[in-house]
Amino acid sequence: MDIDRDAIGPALLEQLPPPLPADLIISLNQPKADLHTTRRYEWNGWTFDVPPGVFIPGWTSRLIHERVLDGRIETRGLRYAAMGVGLGVEAVAAGVRGAREIHALDVHPQSVAAATGHYRRLVGERPDTAFLPAVSDVFDALAEDVQLDVVTFNPPAVSQTVSDDPDVVRNVCVGAPLLAKFFAQIAEKDLLAPGGAIYVIASNTADLRALVRHATDHGLSPGSTISTTGGTAC
Numbered sequence: 001m002d003i004d005r006d007a008i009g010p011a012l013l014e015q016l017p018p019p020l021p022a023d024l025i026i027s028l029n030q031p032k033a034d035l036h037t038t039r040r041y042e043w044n045g046w047t048f049d050v051p052p053g054v055f056i057p058g059w060t061s062r063l064i065h066e067r068v069l070d071g072r073i074e075t076r077g078l079r080y081a082a083m084g085v086g087l088g089v090e091a092v093a094a095g096v097r098g099a100r101e102i103h104a105l106d107v108h109p110q111s112v113a114a115a116t117g118h119y120r121r122l123v124g125e126r127p128d129t130a131f132l133p134a135v136s137d138v139f140d141a142l143a144e145d146v147q148l149d150v151v152t153f154n155p156p157a158v159s160q161t162v163s164d165d166p167d168v169v170r171n172v173c174v175g176a177p178l179l180a181k182f183f184a185q186i187a188e189k190d191l192l193a194p195g196g197a198i199y200v201i202a203s204n205t206a207d208l209r210a211l212v213r214h215a216t217d218h219g220l221s222p223g224s225t226i227s228t229t230g231g232t233a234c
Contacts, residue, residue: 012212012222013209013212013213013216016204016208016209016212017204017208018204018207018209019159019160019204019205019206019207019208020204020205022160025158025159025160025162025205026160026162028205029158029160029162029172029205030162031162031163031165031168031172032056035052035053035055035165035167035168036052036053036167037052038050038051038052039056041056041057041087043057043062043065043089044065044069044093046089046092046118046122048087048088048089048114048118049114049117049118050087050114051110051113051114052110053108053110053167054086054087054108054110054111054114055086055087055167055171056087057086057087057089060154060201060202060203061086061089061090061154063201064090064152064154064199064201065089065090065093067199068090068093068094068097068152069093069096069097071097073150073152073197073199074097074150075094075097075098075099075102075149075150076097076098076099077098077099077100078099078100078101078149078150079099079100079101079103079146079147079148079149079150079193080094080099080100080101080102080103080148080149080150080151080152081102081103081105081139081142081148081150081151081152081191082094082102082103082104082105082115082152083105083106083138083139083151083152083153083155083182084105084106084107084153084154084155084156085104085105085106085111085112085115085133086106086108086111086114086115086171087111087114087115087118088104088114088115088116088117088118088119089118090152091104091115091118091119091131091133092118092119092122092123095119095122095123095126095129095131096122096123098126098128098129099129100128100129100130101129101130101132102119102129102130102131102132103132103133103134103142103146103148104116104119104131104132104133104134105133105134105136105138105139105141105142106135106136107135107136107137107138107170108135108170109135112133112134112135115133116131116133119131119133138178138181138182138185139182139185139186139189139191140185142189142191144189146189146191147190147191147192147193147196148191148192148193148196149193149195149196149197150196150197150198150199151186151191151192151196151197151198151199152198152199152200152201153182153198153199153200153201154200154201154202155174155178155179155182155200155202155206156169156170156171156172156174156175156178157174157175157176157178157179157202157205157206157207157211158172158175158205158206159175159176159205159206159207160205175206175207176206176207176210176211176214179200179210179211179214179215180214182200182214183214183215183217183218183220184214184218186198186218186220187218187219187220198220200215
């Protein structure tokens with residue numbers, strides 16, 4: 001997908017392709033049969049234990065992890081929220097990087113527990129970093145006075161239902177309405193600090209136009225910052 005990196009807002013919206021055909025979306029997003037087993041994931045020399053019902057990160061998640069760790073998505077000294085934190089890989093990367101605050105948020109209690117355990121083991125206590133895990137439906141669990149400098153989210157925005165398993169739906173195909181709530185809460189709670197940035201990664205298995213429209217509807221100016229085959233972060 002070739003996106004003009006300088007385009008923002010309506011200009012970006014005009015360039016975005018429609019979702020892929022439904023049958024192709026479904027075939028590309030078939031869940032693995034081992035979801036409800038205990039597994040292991042390795043990345044950057046770190047090992048993560050994966051409890052039943054918690055998803056192993058895919059390549060779109062790794063785009064976030066790599067950029068948090070190397071500073072292309074800068075968190076050093078900043079207040080960071082890892083939305084849909086899952087295993088906690090990006091939280092660990094931000095801790096190693098030296099974030100000021102790390103809000104590790106997920107609607108799934110087992111994912112928050114896993115992320116917390118991994119952070120405590122791989123990063124540990126750091127005097128200049130506050131690790132703040134919470135089970136949260138989007139930003140519901142955050143206190144009213146919280147502001148964030150950086151937010152990352154690899155949402156379950158696939159636009160077709162690929163399974164009736166609630167764990168698969170939660171991780172894969174809630175769809176664009178979740179992003180409507182995500183952007184609405186950022187605006188209503190005044191969560192984004194001046195100069196702050198939100199990184200949402202999605203492929204054209206999602207309704208990219210709807211995602212960008214939800215952002216602009218809430219006063220944000222989305223632009224393409226990552227362009228790869230099949231994936232764009234706005």
